[in-house]
Amino acid sequence: MSIRGKTAIVGVAESDLGEVGPGFTPLDLIGQATNRALADAGLEKGDVDGLFSASVYYQMPTLSVGEYLGIRPRYSDATMMGGSSFVSHLLHAASAIEAGLCEVALITYASTQLSEGGFRGVSDPPDLYETPYRPRYPVSMYALAASRHMYEYGTTREQLAQVAVAAREWAKLNPKAFMRDDLTIEDVLASRMVSSPLSILDCCLVTDGGGALLVTSPERAKDLRRPPVYLLGAGEAHWHRNISQMPDLTVTAAADSGRRAYEMAGVGPEDADVAMLYDAFTINPILFLEDLGFCEKGEGGAFVEGGRIAPGGELAVNTNGGGLSYNHPGMYGLLLLIEAVRQLRGECGERQVEDACVALAHGNGGVLSSQVTAVLGTESVP
């Protein structure tokens, strides 16, 4: 049995983004986003019977969210594997809906880290075998992967910088993006080094923000306000938690999650009109372009050169400006799903990809640890 096309995303919304100001809690932003997503879909809060959330604030996130919103779900899933969690939630929600365990699923998340003073990460106990060396979590782990990719494949800092510049070019077309001023390769190369080879402009933003997404059956979707965006395929994979346990630092578990998603969807990377590739750091899209089959292993650096993933390039990647220039509220996977949906609805204004029918949304979590891929499509995709 496949869940291909058995569910549709019918409502999406962001909360307020950027720096929301003192006093707001993540639950306040979740409330904003949920109200907006319900209005977007034409659904009522009382319609929601499946609840999905993850958090670095709340240890029992669906309980906190359910209580705040006044939702009593009959299906509740707080899967937590970092920034990819929400793409995972989409897969899990589709399974639950198809199994009849819920009918309208709400996936929601928010963070107010910037208004609280800065990055807020997970609070695992210290790792006995990594903490003594004081890597800066998580940037040093991604830096290690970047160092190895450079060593094996000759990837350069200029190529990493191309990813940041492309993201900024897209962000300039998105009124909601946090960073919209000019950015050059030279700016990235000259910016403060954080954990070599990654400088501060190779790193995602630290912002407030959140979102909400509503999923239901195609039958239910027919009567709602927006054109449904169908989940055609999804796959998840994780091979490690700590970077020292990652078998090959140049190959992520996206190779598995992508294959699973493509097989279910019956499409391949060549069919994707838009690719949302979780860009916590500039090395990420390079790895994911390779592991998701857009180019061969080792060719990701060359692939992003010459504005190929920027507006007007061959492949539209991270059209909202990504975690690098649009928004990164600690975990970003929900926001990239929202952008994929909007592209398929044709709502993206200046940054709209023409006739976008298939979107790939890829989430990453931990330290290149969890990888979850979703393939979304419009009604026109057979």
Added chain:
Amino acid sequence: MGELSQDVTSAPAITFRRYLENGKLGYQHCADCSAAFFYPRVLCPVCGSGALEWRESAGRGTVYATTAVHSRNRDPRNVVLVDLDEGFRMMSQVEGVPAEEVEIGTRVRFEVRQGDEPVAVFVRERS
């Protein structure tokens, strides 16, 4: 090897620490599938066997990946992943060399940095 190698009753982390306190780098070897692995566990992450032996590493390895972590008003410090010749990988630091000069492929040798807690570090192997 000696008495350290047959310790199956204490917690893996405690056995590892006892090796370090004795100036040695301990790791585990699976008696069933012969995998060498790190960090220490109670079962083999390759085959699942509980038949594990502690072994002492010769302490020779190669830098697999490296980063220099920058901080304001301080010299950068390096963080590396080292592939030990016995076939396991661990995070560590290469001491005695500026952080940015640690290169992938460099041969390194294990040492213990004694302090409040003994820590496994590496130095460059003399060529």
